[in-house]
Amino acid sequence: MEFSDVENDLAEVLLTESDIHEKIAELARAIEADYDGEKLLVVGVLRGAVMVMADLARELKLPGLEMDWMAVSSYGAGTQSSGVVRILKDLDSDLEGRKVLIVEDIIDSGLTLSWLRANLESRGAASVEICALLRKPDAAKVEVDVRYVGFDIPNKFVVGYGLDFAEKYRNLRGVAVLAPHVYS
Numbered sequence: 001m002e003f004s005d006v007e008n009d010l011a012e013v014l015l016t017e018s019d020i021h022e023k024i025a026e027l028a029r030a031i032e033a034d035y036d037g038e039k040l041l042v043v044g045v046l047r048g049a050v051m052v053m054a055d056l057a058r059e060l061k062l063p064g065l066e067m068d069w070m071a072v073s074s075y076g077a078g079t080q081s082s083g084v085v086r087i088l089k090d091l092d093s094d095l096e097g098r099k100v101l102i103v104e105d106i107i108d109s110g111l112t113l114s115w116l117r118a119n120l121e122s123r124g125a126a127s128v129e130i131c132a133l134l135r136k137p138d139a140a141k142v143e144v145d146v147r148y149v150g151f152d153i154p155n156k157f158v159v160g161y162g163l164d165f166a167e168k169y170r171n172l173r174g175v176a177v178l179a180p181h182v183y184s
């Protein structure tokens with residue numbers, strides 16, 4: 001879906017498809033350097049991280065790469081985190097002794113990832129690192145130690161490239177600020 005299809009719902013385009021793909025290649029090179037020769041398990045956080053996970057995993061040249069998925073939710077249909085993280089679908093993999101990289105679309109309040117990292121660490125993983133395409137530094141309620149970040153963005157509700165408002169706009173190829181009239 002192109003921005004022009006939903007132009008009236010968007011206030012501003014922040015990142016184009018090519019901005020994102022350039023950044024994902026950059027992140028992949030950093031990850032490859034850190035996990036060279038190792039068996040890495042990438043964990044995509046459904047549903048927002050589907051696009052980042054699909055693009056990043058295909059960009060990574062790591063022969064031992066495995067992919068698994070977890071679904072958690074803290075936003076429901078609103079634009080504010082409820083602060084309560086629910087597991088909707090758990091991993092299929094055993095994490096004991098594994099090197100794990102959580103792949104996320106966005107760190108907003110940080111509540112989802114700080115909870116998720118602690119949860120995965122408690123399962124005996126050898127290491128748990130985080131890769132997030134977007135981060136809102138001004139929205140942090142808890143600090144999350146992220147090894148790989150794509151872009152720091154303003155504290156505005158954004159959609160596209162996996163990110164939704166009430167399940168819509170996930171299929172936009174870029175990332176845009178949602179116009180306030182859509183949710184107010």
Ligand SMILES: O=P(O)(O)OC[C@H]1O[C@H](OP(=O)(O)OP(=O)(O)O)[C@H](O)[C@@H]1O
Binds near residue numbers: 105
């Ligand atoms: O840093 P936080 O404030 O916790 O927000 C970030 C999380 O919120 C969104 O997911 P959401 O819970 O809306 O579910 P979804 O991925 O299915 O859209 C987003 O995909 C992140 O997972």
Ligand code: HPA
Binds near residue numbers: 106108156164
């Ligand atoms: O800005 C956002 N947009 C969509 N989903 C989100 N989940 C956390 N922050 C956001």
Ligand SMILES: [Mg+2]
Binds near residue numbers: 047
């Ligand atoms: Mg999510």
